Amino acid sequence: xxxxxxxERLRALGAKPLHEQRVLRLWSQAQPxxxxxxxxxxFMPTALRNALPALSDEMAGLARLQSQHAGDDGSARLLVALxxxxxxxxxxxxxxxxxVSTQVGCAVGCVFCMTGQxxxxxxxxxxxxxxxxxxxxxxxxVKKVVFMGMGEPAHNLDNVLEAIDLLGTLGNIGHKNLxxxxxxxxxxxxxxxxxxxxxxxxxxxxxxxxxxxEQLLPRAPRMTPDELVEAGEAYxxxxxxxxxxxxxxxxxxxxxxxxxxxxxxxxxxxxxxLNLIPYNTVxxxxxRRPSWERAAAMARHLHRLGILTKLRHSAGQDVEGGCGQLxxxxxxxxxxxxxxxxxxxx
Numbered sequence: 001x002x003x004x005x006x007x008e009r010l011r012a013l014g015a016k017p018l019h020e021q022r023v024l025r026l027w028s029q030a031q032p033x034x035x036x037x038x039x040x041x042x043f044m045p046t047a048l049r050n051a052l053p054a055l056s057d058e059m060a061g062l063a064r065l066q067s068q069h070a071g072d073d074g075s076a077r078l079l080v081a082l083x084x085x086x087x088x089x090x091x092x093x094x095x096x097x098x099x100v101s102t103q104v105g106c107a108v109g110c111v112f113c114m115t116g117q118x119x120x121x122x123x124x125x126x127x128x129x130x131x132x133x134x135x136x137x138x139x140x141x142v143k144k145v146v147f148m149g150m151g152e153p154a155h156n157l158d159n160v161l162e163a164i165d166l167l168g169t170l171g172n173i174g175h176k177n178l179x180x181x182x183x184x185x186x187x188x189x190x191x192x193x194x195x196x197x198x199x200x201x202x203x204x205x206x207x208x209x210x211x212x213x214e215q216l217l218p219r220a221p222r223m224t225p226d227e228l229v230e231a232g233e234a235y236x237x238x239x240x241x242x243x244x245x246x247x248x249x250x251x252x253x254x255x256x257x258x259x260x261x262x263x264x265x266x267x268x269x270x271x272x273x274l275n276l277i278p279y280n281t282v283x284x285x286x287x288r289r290p291s292w293e294r295a296a297a298m299a300r301h302l303h304r305l306g307i308l309t310k311l312r313h314s315a316g317q318d319v320e321g322g323c324g325q326l327x328x329x330x331x332x333x334x335x336x337x338x339x340x341x342x343x344x345x346x
Contacts, residue, residue: 001062001083001127003162009055014045023052025170027059028130030137063090063131068139080135082128086121088150090132096143100132102160103151108183109219110204112250112279112287124151126162133167144177148202154185154221161195168197176200176241183220184228193238202244202275203232207254208262216254229266236271242308243272249298250279251290260301267307274302274309 003024010020026033033052034040040049066087067079074094080101081087088101104121106113129147136142145167147153153160164180167173178199182188192198207213210224223231232243245267249255267274276299279289289295295311302309 001125002159003126003130003166006059006127010048013048013051015048016045019044019048021170023048023055024166027056028134028166028171030134059127059131059134062125062128063135065135076139078136080132082124088124088132090136090149092136092140093144093146096141097146098133098136098142098144099146099149100129101149101151102129102147102153102156106151107155107219108152108217110183110217112216112248112282112285114282114285117284120151120155123156123159126159126166129159129163130166130171133171143173144179145173146179146181146202147199148179148181152183153180154182154188157187157191161191164199165195165197168199179244181246183217184223184231185221186223186231189231189235192235198239198241200239200241200244201232201235202246203228205229205245205247205266207247208259208266212254225262225266229270229272232272233270243270245272245274246277247274248277248279249290249295251288253287255290255294255298260298263302263307264305268305272308274307275312276309277312 006024007020010023015023023033025031026035033056040052044052061083064081065078066081069077069079071077076092078090078092079087080090082104086104088104090101091099093099102124104124105118107120109117109119133142133145147160147164160180164178168175168178175197176199178197179202180188180192180199181202181204183204188201192201204217205213205225205228206216208225210226213220213225214222229245232245236243247254247263263274276295278292278295279287281287281289299309299311
């Protein structure tokens with residue numbers, strides 16, 4: 001289900017632009033459609049007014065809560081059923097954040113990610129993306145939305161940009177509080193500057209070495225770390241938002257002194273924030289997180305070099321925090337783990 005499809009149906013029911021915007025605004029903000037001082041009969045076309053209850057139920061059915069798993073850190077991982085029964089994961093983050101999914105599964109195949117092990121099942125429509133936000137807002141306030149859940153947003157670009165446009169206008173989310181996360185794709189750097197809502201950008205870097213990055217992200221577009229940072233820097237300067245570079249720390253793979261030198265080469269002097277994220281261990285995969293002491297030492301070293309670095313406490317580690325784990329457990333509870341790709345530090 002796409003937002004444009006909803007708009008067309010509203011227009012077919014006699015909605016004028018103000019009626020259309022009102023319905024989508026209240027839906028995206030999880031407010032009842034009869035909110036306000038004036039009775040709907042006073043200003044809304046009869047056909048639209050009569051259809052609203054059924055339409056509201058249908059929009060609510062785009063993303064329904066199947067289970068909720070609260071973490072000790074204030075996060076909560078939600079297993080969400082879409083209208084056709086497919087499952088995605090949405091994560092309530094501390095301090096009003098929300099992580100949404102943009103695909104059922106993922107085609108990039110990052111070797112350390114559970115989502116990528118099953119491949120791509122289907123795209124998540126723009127209305128289904130917004131529906132995850134609306135669902136989350138029935139549970140707690142949402143002030144920031146990050147597109148970092150299941151899937152690669154660049155591979156579902158039209159739907160993701162349509163959702164970002166609605167959330168950044170009618171959805172009452174500040175533009176810099178909408179964070180488009182991607183492994184890097186030339187189409188992203190062409191499309192994002194053209195939108196009326198220009199989100200912040202998070203780029204999955206993970207290593208400074210092109211050969212290792214191809215191993216870690218085997219089906220990502222072939223942008224080298226240097227090319228990725230160059231494109232990111234141009235977007236950062238155009239929007240005045242620093243790029244968030246994501247670096248999932250994998251013990252013995254991308255946590256060495258050679259990578260510290262590579263990060264210095266890539267990011268020193270750039271308008272950027274480096275997020276060091278110790279890996280959320282997944283039982284079925286062979287990768288492990290480095291010690292907290294090693295991760296903290298890396299962050300301190302980079303700070304001394306003048307590179308703004310944040311050592312992240314990955315949310316939801318006690319509730320199957322690695323993305324895709326809840327869905328995998330729900331859909332394949334009895335199946336053995338899939339074969340994984342061994343990665344060598346090169």
